[in-house]
Amino acid sequence: MSGAAGLQAGRYDVAVLGAGAAGMMCAAVAGQGGARAVLIDHATRLAEKIRISGGGRCNFTNLQAGPANYLSANPHFCRSALARYTPQHFLELMRRHGIDWHEKHRGQLFCNDSAEDVIAMLRAECDAGHVRWQTGCSIDEIRREGDDYLLLTSLGLVRAGAVVVATGGLSIPKIGATDFGYRIARQFGLKIIETRPALVPLTFDGQAWQPFAPLAGVSLEVDISTGSGKSAGAFREDLLWTHRGLSGPAVLQISSFWRPGTPIRIDLFDGEDAAGWLLEQKAGSRKHLANLLAQRLPARLADAWCTAAGVDAACRCMTLPTRHCVGSGHR
Template identity: 65%
Template sequence: MAKQYDVAVIGAGAAGMMCAAVAAQRGKRVVLIDHAAKLAEKIRISGGGRCNFTNINAGPANFLSENPHFCKSALSRYTPQDFLALVKKHRIGYHEKHRGQLFCDDSAEQVIQMLKTECADGNVTWRMPCSVASVENTSEGFLLETDTGDILADSVVIATGGLSIPKIGATDFGYRIAAQYGLKMVEPRPGLVPLTFDGPSWEAFAPLSGIALEVEVETGSGKERGAKRGFFREDLLFTHRGLSGPAILQISSYWQPGTPIVLNLLPDIDVAQTLIEGKGTIKKQLGNVLSQWLPARLAEGLLVANGFAPDARLADMADAKLRKLGDAINRWAIVPTGSEGYRKAEVTLGGIDTRELSQQSMMATKVPGLYFIGEAVDVTGWLGGYNFQWAWASGVAAGQAIGE
């Protein structure tokens, strides 16, 4: 005999718990299902264990989607200030770290406990760990076959996330359900992910692992159909396999395979002009001049990679060569060979095509009662709390619609 509920939420992460709590507090009988043994691991590990739970600047401009207007409705109806009110209600201490990013003073565990309490306030039923084998339409509602017994629900919410970080339980469950009901997908790929480089052109930079500096990074022209231009000023980190750090994670969501990213390693200095103007007064070697502005190992690596001898005297260099060097530092164009993949990606780009969903309710327009929220959907935020804000906002949108 199937157990009956008004709504079954599959996936007990950020979006799923938020949706379950909102629907349940509006009087709906809610069951929240997750296949993991440990609750909300992605929240727990986020922000270095302190959960970067939102960004006070979050708005539609901070999100990528093939259908960029879709996210406006949910984000405008549940804002960072709304989530902050919930955090304050639960007396969780927080601080702003960098560019609007808000973190718990203590631990990400506080956010998990807050969401559990909100679910408890609505008498949400938990099934965890519990695997869902199938979801089928019947005349009585959606029948979910699970390894803890069958469930019958009027509505089903898919909040199972994307493919990023498989070691903490990421699966393609949401995509399989979308395919089962004939919903279109935007091809998923890793987002907010380190980029990799190999080949002879990278040999001079491979030994620079651990060096970090603030840079400007950009990619894409935005001119071709579907292209998006990204531009960020953030920290860059050299790794054993390529480049990482916030600058690279941000630009990775805009980068298209086979195209270059362009780095300005000294955004506050016009290198060519400064070197040319200094030829008459600066008696130093080229390597020593660049080491005033850049980490010494990086300065040497850049000179060697561009055919300059680090011990060459600045005064002896032709202006044309200094312009070439300036370009190599202020406009260093390099083509990544790939990324670190879902293993290291913080999010998944793409997912359920939002043109299949109602922007008011997150319900599939072709399948009444079936909802998709959070990372499963083709809405991806920047690094810095934006993806959590989408989880909260999309979860609330679905929870309210179900609760009406």
């Protein structure tokens, strides 16, 4: 920890709880704006989620990020924040800190080197704002006392004029996630929308997924959609087969829209009718079925498709029974 480590006596203007991406950024801006700020986290290491984000390279922004990408009961909630702090502002910050980055796919920006660079940058920004740090400190209670807040922590009392709760969501408790933010919101009478998983892979019962497990690693750009009306979601993204289910950007995106019991539609065939295409090919092609399908699908998927349909992948297309073509009409 830098020279700004440890709680100090006296009153802070602002206590920021949670030293993740949000808390560090908030404390830095508050400190640089002249506030006496303290940043408190119960974990011993800062920003663990940044460290594992983007496979260790931190997908730190997206050039195309806009209000439509944010799911909220109030779709206007994020508008002013996004208008006032754009992806270009963050890039400017990265440039000032000499952090190199690259665009991977569809505006997604990753560090060239490591997510640690982003953590170091946020730490330096906090230091520039003379932010005090305290890690390994749990907060037992928050009380109102006059115009101030009193924080009862494992390391003693902290008094602050304002408290920012930036303790993150519920995912990955083993690196520090808790429901603290929700508890505090309830305590102060704020309404809470029921939480549910978002941006997650889909896993399936081990037995049911077994036939597909050998496809782990296969990836394909697909159209994926679910729901209807206002709750509909639709994306064109990469789908990835894994040992336990489906993942990749397509599934991560659609998971935020999926409701149990609602089907997810996946079009592997670019909007074309697979049955029609197969029937057309069958009429004149002497190709082996697996080779023909491999024109449109990854070879391993083409093989698995034949196996699942009970068709010999090595058969010539012309000999393929029509019922198998029609049976593949699901996209």
